[in-house]
Amino acid sequence: DAKTTQPPSMDCAEGRAANLPCNHSTISGNEYVYWYRQIHSQGPQYIIHGLKNNETNEMASLIITEDRKSSTLILPHATLRDTAVYYCIVRGKSSGDKLTFGTGTRLAVRP
Amino acid sequence: DAGVTQSPTHLIKTRGQQVTLRCSPKSGHDTVSWYQQALGQGPQFIFQYYEEEERQRGNFPDRFSGHQFPNYSSELNVNALLLGDSALYLCASSEVGRPPGEQYFGPGTRLTVT
Numbered sequence A: 001d002a003k004t005t006q007p008p009s010m011d012c013a014e015g016r017a018a019n020l021p022c023n024h025s026t027i028s029g030n031e032y033v034y035w036y037r038q039i040h041s042q043g044p045q046y047i048i049h050g051l052k053n054n055e056t057n058e059m060a061s062l063i064i065t066e067d068r069k070s071s072t073l074i075l076p077h078a079t080l081r082d083t084a085v086y087y088c089i090v091r092g093k094s095s096g097d098k099l100t101f102g103t104g105t106r107l108a109v110r111p
Numbered sequence B: 001d002a003g004v005t006q007s008p009t010h011l012i013k014t015r016g017q018q019v020t021l022r023c024s025p026k027s028g029h030d031t032v033s034w035y036q037q038a039l040g041q042g043p044q045f046i047f048q049y050y051e052e053e054e055r056q057r058g059n060f061p062d063r064f065s066g067h068q069f070p071n072y073s074s075e076l077n078v079n080a081l082l083l084g085d086s087a088l089y090l091c092a093s094s095e096v097g098r099p100p101g102e103q104y105f106g107p108g109t110r111l112t113v114t
Helices: none
Strands: A009-013 A018-023 A032-038 A045-050 A061-064 A070-075 A084-091 A105-110 B005-007 B010-013 B019-024 B031-037 B044-050 B053-057 B064-068 B074-078 B087-094 B109-113
Touching (some): A045 A061, A070 A084, B005 B087, B010 B019, B044 B064
Parallel strands (some): B010 B109
Antiparallel strands (some): A018 A070, A032 A084, A061 A070, A084 A105, B005 B019, B087 B109
16 A cells, blocks of 8 residues: 655644645555544544545545645534544555554644 | 444453453444554554454464454454553444445554553
């Protein structure tokens, strides 16, 4: 699986959009980008995934650049409950169901 | 609809002992994965069970073993505990046919080895 690079920490104001970047410059054509988050003392929570097109669900939007070497997770209106560690994961079919987590981005939402 | 449940929530063991952790998958899910999360690190994949067999394994020694039952619940066993086995152990379930990365995690079992 391709390696990912994320900033160790970010913050944003409550009610504003939180934009979390992820670099995956070695991604190959059949590898998906997944985002999970982990709120303190809980298990990781699936957020969204995509291959090449932008994706949106009730939780967030995922923007993948045209060359697929980077992506951005967007939380449109961050709340205090969005404070968590966010993990960007790249996985392909060869990895089966295994998810390879890095150290993620710690997002702090300020009141 | 109950999500993934794990028991116990916390456990303290002594070095050299053996431990068994339990997981019940989300309703409708048939695949269970186990992860180990050390303090300050992301979860690390231990192994996955499907149809009562270990389907995939991460880079963990044979001291770590598992089992899946006909009702899809699963156990993680760790023998000859080391201090370094202290971690949060997470169980995740998924459904065959769904995107493989779409896994649902339980709250974890916090294991402390003294």
